[in-house]
Amino acid sequence: MIGVVARHELARLIRDRRFRVLAALFVVLLLAATSSAWIDASERAEQREAASHAVHETWLDQGDKNPHSATHFGTWAFLPLSQLSFLDPGATAFGGVATFVESHRRGVRTRASGASDPLRSPSGLAQVLLPLLVVLVGFDVLAGDRDRGVLAHLFGMGADPRAVALGTTLGFTGAVLLALVPAALCAAVLLVLPPGADTLRSLGFGAAQLGHLVVWCLLTAAISGLASSARGALVTGLGVWALTCLLVPRLAADHAARAVELPSPRALAASIEAELLELGSAHDPASPTYARLEAEALREHGVASVDELPFNFAGWVLQRGEEREAEVHARAYADLEARHERQERAADRGGWLSPRIPLARLSAAFAGTDRRHLADWDARVEDYRARLVRTLNDVLTYDERAKEPGFTVGREVWDEVGRPTYEPRSAGWALEGVRTSALQLLVHLVLGALLVVAAVRRIAGRPASTLDRG
Amino acid sequence: MIETRGLRKTYGDLVALEGLDLTVAPGEVYALLGPNGAGKTTTVQLLLGFERPTAGSASIDGFDATADPIAARRRVAYVPDQVRLYPRFTARENVAYLTRLATGARPDAAHLEEVFDRVGLATDARDRRVGAFSKGMRQRVGIAAALAKGAAALLLDEPTTGLDPKASNEFAALVRELADAQGLAILMATHDVFRSADASDRIGVLVAGRLAAEVDAADLAADALEQLYLETVYERPTR
Numbered sequence: 001m002i003g004v005v006a007r008h009e010l011a012r013l014i015r016d017r018r019f020r021v022l023a024a025l026f027v028v029l030l031l032a033a034t035s036s037a038w039i040d041a042s043e044r045a046e047q048r049e050a051a052s053h054a055v056h057e058t059w060l061d062q063g064d065k066n067p068h069s070a071t072h073f074g075t076w077a078f079l080p081l082s083q084l085s086f087l088d089p090g091a092t093a094f095g096g097v098a099t100f101v102e103s104h105r106r107g108v109r110t111r112a113s114g115a116s117d118p119l120r121s122p123s124g125l126a127q128v129l130l131p132l133l134v135v136l137v138g139f140d141v142l143a144g145d146r147d148r149g150v151l152a153h154l155f156g157m158g159a160d161p162r163a164v165a166l167g168t169t170l171g172f173t174g175a176v177l178l179a180l181v182p183a184a185l186c187a188a189v190l191l192v193l194p195p196g197a198d199t200l201r202s203l204g205f206g207a208a209q210l211g212h213l214v215v216w217c218l219l220t221a222a223i224s225g226l227a228s229s230a231r232g233a234l235v236t237g238l239g240v241w242a243l244t245c246l247l248v249p250r251l252a253a254d255h256a257a258r259a260v261e262l263p264s265p266r267a268l269a270a271s272i273e274a275e276l277l278e279l280g281s282a283h284d285p286a287s288p289t290y291a292r293l294e295a296e297a298l299r300e301h302g303v304a305s306v307d308e309l310p311f312n313f314a315g316w317v318l319q320r321g322e323e324r325e326a327e328v329h330a331r332a333y334a335d336l337e338a339r340h341e342r343q344e345r346a347a348d349r350g351g352w353l354s355p356r357i358p359l360a361r362l363s364a365a366f367a368g369t370d371r372r373h374l375a376d377w378d379a380r381v382e383d384y385r386a387r388l389v390r391t392l393n394d395v396l397t398y399d400e401r402a403k404e405p406g407f408t409v410g411r412e413v414w415d416e417v418g419r420p421t422y423e424p425r426s427a428g429w430a431l432e433g434v435r436t437s438a439l440q441l442l443v444h445l446v447l448g449a450l451l452v453v454a455a456v457r458r459i460a461g462r463p464a465s466t467l468d469r470g
Numbered sequence: 471m472i473e474t475r476g477l478r479k480t481y482g483d484l485v486a487l488e489g490l491d492l493t494v495a496p497g498e499v500y501a502l503l504g505p506n507g508a509g510k511t512t513t514v515q516l517l518l519g520f521e522r523p524t525a526g527s528a529s530i531d532g533f534d535a536t537a538d539p540i541a542a543r544r545r546v547a548y549v550p551d552q553v554r555l556y557p558r559f560t561a562r563e564n565v566a567y568l569t570r571l572a573t574g575a576r577p578d579a580a581h582l583e584e585v586f587d588r589v590g591l592a593t594d595a596r597d598r599r600v601g602a603f604s605k606g607m608r609q610r611v612g613i614a615a616a617l618a619k620g621a622a623a624l625l626l627d628e629p630t631t632g633l634d635p636k637a638s639n640e641f642a643a644l645v646r647e648l649a650d651a652q653g654l655a656i657l658m659a660t661h662d663v664f665r666s667a668d669a670s671d672r673i674g675v676l677v678a679g680r681l682a683a684e685v686d687a688a689d690l691a692a693d694a695l696e697q698l699y700l701e702t703v704y705e706r707p708t709r
Contacts, residue, residue, distance in 0.1 A: 001574065008556075008567055015558040148554045153612070156518050156548025157619060159571035160540055 001160060005167020006174060009141070013175040019137050023179035026125075026133050030183040034087070034122045038190055041086030048078045048097070056419055064408040067392035068318055074102030075388075077381045077420040079109065082368030083198060084205055087187065088123035090369025099378070101385045101420070103322055106329035108265070109378065122187075123363045126209055127356050128245050131216045134176055135237035138220040140230040141172045142459065147230050151459065161460035165225055169452050173217035180213070200427035201366045208362035211441050215355045218448030225455025244354040252350025252357060260343040268332060275328045282321020293317050312403050315396025322389050330382075337375055344371060351440040358437035358444070365434040368424065372433040377422060384420040391417050471495055472517065472546075472623050472655050476526035479512050479679075486512045488679040489526065494655045496622070499645055501666035501687075502659045504676035505703055510659035513676075514627050517657070518548055531622050544572060547616025551628035553608040557601030561591060561611045564600055568615040577618050585617045589644060606637040613644065623655040624648065630662045638662065642669040667695045675702045 013019045055076040062073050079097040096109030142165060145151045155161050184206070220237055227233035263271070280289030297309060297316060306313035351357035364370035395413055396402045431438065472494040479487040487509040494500040504510050515521045516528045519539025528535045533542040555564045562582060569577040586596050589610040595603070600611060609629060616624055626645070630638040642665040648654050649671075660666060666673050667687055673695065675683040683702045690698065 001571065004567075004570055012556060012558065149550050149552055150554045150556070152520070153548060153550050153554065154568065154571060155520070156543060156546070156550070156625070157568050157572045157615060158540065158544035158546070159568075164571070 001163040002167040002170060005164050006171035009168045009171025010175050010178070013137070013172065014178075019175065019179075022133050022137050023176075026130065027179060027182050029129065030122060030125055030180075031186060033120060033125055034183065034186060034190075037086040037121055041081065045081065048080070051076070051098075052078045052419070059417075060411055060414050062414065064410040066407060067395045067402075067409055067413065068103070068315075070409075070414065071103035071389050071392050074100055077101055077107070077384060079374070079377055080422050080424075082201070082373075082424060084201060084367040085369045086190075087121065087205065088363045088367040088369055089121055090364030090367055091371050091374050092369045093121075095374055099381050101381065101388060103385075103389045104325055106326070106333060106382060107385065109374070122183075123209075123360075123367070126212070127359055127363075130213065131241050131245055131356075132238075134213070134216040134220050135234075135241050137176065138172050138217065139224055139234040139237045141168050141221055142224040142455065143227050143230040143233040144224075146459070162456050165456040165459045166452070169218065169221040169225075169455075172221055173214060176213065176217050177210075198424065198427065201368070201430065204427050204431065205363060205366035208359055208366065208438075208441065211445060212355055212359040215441070215444045215448045218445070218452050222448065222451035222455045225452070225459050245356050248350050248354035249356055249360075252347045252354070255350075256343045256347035259346045260339055262339055262343065263336065268336060272328060272332045275332070276325060279324055279328060282317050282324070289321070290317060293320050311397045312399070315393050315398070315402060319390060319393040319397060322386075322393065326382075326386060333378075340371055340375075345436075348436055348440075351437060352443070355441060355444040358434075358440035361434045361437035362441065365430045365437075366427065368430065370430075370433070373425065373430070376425065380422050381420055388417045471531055472500075472529075472625075472657050474513070474517070474526065474528045477513070477516060477523055477528055478525040479509075479516060479521065480524045485679050487516070487523075490676075490679075490681055492674060492681065492684075494623070494657050496655045497649050497653045498672065499649045499656045499658060499670045501670040501673045502657060502676060503661070503663060503666060503673060503699055504659075505661075507678075508676040509679040510676055511627060512679075514548075514625050514657075514659055517546070517625060518543060545621060546623040546625055547572075547613075547619055547621035548625045549609065549612040549616060549627070549629060551631050552605075553612035555600050555608065555611060558599055560597045561586070561600055561603070561607075561614070562596050564611060565615045565618050569618040572615075572619045582614075582618060585614045588617060588647075589614045590640070604637075605632045606634075606641070609633070609641060610644075613648070617648070617652070621654065624657070626656065626658040626660070628660055629658060630660065630665050638665055639668070641665070645669045663696050663699050675699055677703050 059073075059075040062070060065073070077099045079092065079099075081092065081097075085092065099107035099109050101107050140147075142151075145154075145168075151161075151164065154164055187206075188202075219240065223236050223240065224230075224233045227236055280287045282289055282293060284290055294306060294313070294317070297306070297313060298304065301309055303309060309316070348357065348361065351361070361370065365372070392413070395409055396407075399407075399409075401407055472492075474490050474492050477487055477490040478485075490509075490513060492500065492502075502510050502513060512521070513528075516523050517530065517535055519528075519535040519542055522536055530542040531545040533545060535542040556567070559567070565582060565585070566577050569575075583596075586593075591607065591610045591614060595607060600608060603611070613624075624645075629645075630641055633641060645656060645658065646669045649656050658666070658670065667690070670687045673685055673687055673690075674681050675698070683698060685695075685698065687695070
């Protein structure tokens with residue numbers, strides 16, 4: 001019987017002009033945002049590929065020079081964006097996509113021009129606009145029928161109130177999902193057909209969106225059943241939307257920013273600089289640090305002077321200095337990363353109140369554009385930087401010719417460094433970082449279902465609340 | 471059969487219904503008259519199990535409306551004063567849906583045609599959306615749903631309110647026929663004294679929750695019934 005009611009409700013909504021207009025509006029917006037984002041992302045990917053190729057050519061064509069000079073010449077690493085990133089730009093909308101790689105200094109991603117507004121992305125629309133449309137379409141699925149006396153008539157004819165209430169909820173949810181089929185097909189074509197498509201990530205992304213949508217369908221139907229009138233249901237639905245989609249995420253972000261302070265870029269750079277100054281320079285033969293390293297090398301190899309060492313000390317000391325400086329940077333950025341993570345966890349607490357917060361986390365995680373993915377990329381760039389510097393310092397250290405004045409190398413050495421690469425992480429890895437968000441979304445689904453049960457009980461217990469006492 | 475025994479309903483200090491005893495046998499039409507606030511709709515709500523009585527019982531075909539409201543409702547068809555239905559569905563779709571909800575089975579197409587014929591719904595109206603129907607036509611669709619369901623009893627709440635005199639007469643004739651030909655037990659809560667006289671077998675007058683008078687319709691002419699009604703409701707002689 002629930003199925004009969006659900007199919008009837010689905011047909012009723014499809015025949016409802018208001019539903020068709022709102023659904024069409026949303027589908028048009030979503031398709032426009034998706035295609036615009038896809039075109040934009042494709043263009044950026046081409047630009048990044050061209051830029052990556054260009055800077056590598058520049059690196060290879062830098063001419064003959066001392067290897068250590070080349071570590072200062074540097075090169076660029078460009079953040080490879082995932083296939084799903086066009087649906088949710090996540091943290092890339094605020095952070096940069098290009099990192100300058102050179103010795104003595106850990107690179108920081110700089111902002112690329114034209115970074116997209118996350119709320120104009122397909123995922124942003126799904127997080128904010130779609131729940132609003134669900135409320136506008138569904139606020140009267142039960143309350144409207146009760147106000148008009150339709151429910152009393154149905155129940156007076158012997159219909160099971162529970163079947164009617166549950167079937168109506170199911171039919172309404174089905175109608176909303178059906179309205180999104182065109183957009184879902186479009187996204188599926190864009191995501192599944194291209195070579196190298198990560199199906200699991202796409203499924204995870206889709207499941208998160210679907211789960212969030214179902215939460216709103218359950219919530220809207222429950223409010224419709226529990227409210228005393230259709231107008232009351234509309235006001236309550238809009239209030240819940242404003243609270244959970246707008247206010248709570250804003251408050252959660254503000255609370256997190258106050259609870260866990262992040263150093264400004266200038267303060268961070270200053271603190272690293274101060275520590276490096278204390279560490280001393282391995283470049284300067286007059287510095288105590290240089291002297292300590294020299295003594296260490298002589299002691300380890302049991303020789304009296306650097307000329308007796310089995311390698312070129314000038315190269316060796318540069319590499320040791322580089323490693324010590326890298327440790328300072330690593331500690332500073334590890335602390336920063338830990339603060340970012342604590343701040344994120346603080347903001348995530350709002351996710352128990354607002355389903356938008358866990359959806360945003362899950363969406364960016366599966367799209368590969370959340371903070372964790374960017375931090376992972378930053379770590380890979382740092383590994384590449386270490387390899388670049390080591391490769392070139394090793395030439396200085398172990399090439400016999402390096403002791404001769406005017407020693408230079410050329411393209412064949414620059415080519416050894418290679419280019420920064422990034423192996424995309426699995427969907428499982430992405431999910432690991434947002435397990436709490438997945439749980440939160442699940443809890444919202446359960447709460448939505450419980451509220452529907454409460455609404456069903458209310459309707460079954462008071463099916464004819466609009467009947468006048470005559 | 472529709473039956474109440476000592477049916478009482480209070481809302482706090484307000485006594486909406488006081489010890490109502492009435493029985494409507496199969497094939498009988500019982501008109502429950504009374505002014506606004508007399509307890510007519512409360513009686514209907516209690517018979518449908520939409521409210522719990524403070525005391526007494528209400529039953530449909532032997533099924534207690536409080537203990538087993540769904541079973542009781544499955545034996546009765548309720549036609550409210552405003553038959554709203556689903557405006558974007560046709561008369562046929564509405565009746566089929568209501569019947570399926572009530573009985574669990576899809577109604578036979580030929581049976582639906584027969585039912586529409588019996589209630590006098592024009593052939594060309596059966597596949598039109600009910601949103602454009604007049605009140606009289608929607609009442610017929612409501613009755614059609616009752617017949618399609620195979621109900622043993624009918625509860626009508628102010629069925630002639632808003633109908634013109636011709637439509638009211640036609641409706642009264644339809645109610646009479648349903649009782650005579652189909653053997654339905656029909657309880658009609660109404661203000662309409664004249665149609666009550668035409669369509670009913672017995673008439674009860676509710677005043678402030680009490681059954682103040684009960685007569686056989688055959689024993690009274692319509693104008694005498696009106697006199698009885700006014701004297702009972704306003705507790706003063708009218709002549």
